Amino acid sequence: MLEELGWRCWGMESLVIAPRTLSAQRGIAGVLITSSQSIPALSSAVAHDIPVYAVGDATADRVKKQGFQTVISASGNAAKLAELVTERLSPASGPLLLLSGEHQGVELAGTLRASGFRIRRRVAYTTAPATTLPPDALAALRDGQIETVMVFSAASARAFCAALAQTGCAAGSLRAIAISQNTMKELRKAGIQTVLTAQSPDMAAMLDRLGPAPSPSSH
Structure with missing residues (x-):
């Protein structure tokens, strides 16, 4: 996508994802997912007629492609997802299954439990930070070809900054x-002073913050 907009790009998988397979979850009124990384576990945990409430539009679209019939997006973050659940559902509806990463979803679960909801939180995947930058990205960084980094989570920010610190750049x-x-705070902790934060947690807002690609003569 970025190349099509005129940017020259290098990629880094800052987190190594290990999906988990969950046993079937019975008696669930709905499922909450905070990341598309939860989708493999979602498919094994519940039937496709169970409503799914997703944190954002991109995640919701991926869930729909898996054949789930009712998928509703909060179009935001975990706080927006909590608002969506309290607006659409009642604690009397039944237990809700929350799928998240190993250290994620705790605050969301607490917020909903405080509102009377019964939450079954299950770890859908684990993550481990990448420890080094890819060789091509490191070479480009040292050569001054990389001026901007786009970071899509606080965990990714921590992993990138730790790997960057080892390079001497x-x-x-x-x-x-x-x-x-939260992502911005992690980047600034590492010494990156110029950090622009997206107005909403989605690719369109990230691209808006990125701005137009430089002209070919400025590369």
Whole structure:
């Protein structure tokens, strides 16, 4: 996508994802998912006629492609997902299954439990940070070809900054585009001073913050 807009790009998988397979969950009124990484576990945990409430539009679209019949997007973050659930559902509806990463979803579960909902939180995947930058990205960084980094989660920010610190490259020379306030805070902790935060946690807002690609003569 970025190449089509005129940007020259290097990629880094900052987190190594290990999906988990869950046993079938019975008596569930709905499922909450905070990341598309939960989708493999979702398919094994519940039938496709169970309503799914997704944190954002991209995740919702991926769930629909798996054949789930009722998928509703909060079009935001975990706080927006909590608002969506309290608006659409009643605690009397039955237990809700929350699928998240190993250290994620705890605050969301607590918020909904405080509102009277019964939440079954299950770990749908685990993550481990990548420890090094890809060789091509490292070479481009050292050559001054990379000026901007786009970071899509706080965990990815921590992994990228830890890997960057091992290279000896100066973090302060980079501009970063962060998908959330928490992501921005992690980047600034590492010494990246110019951090622009997306107005909403989605690709369109990230691209808006990124701005137009430089002209070919400025590469």
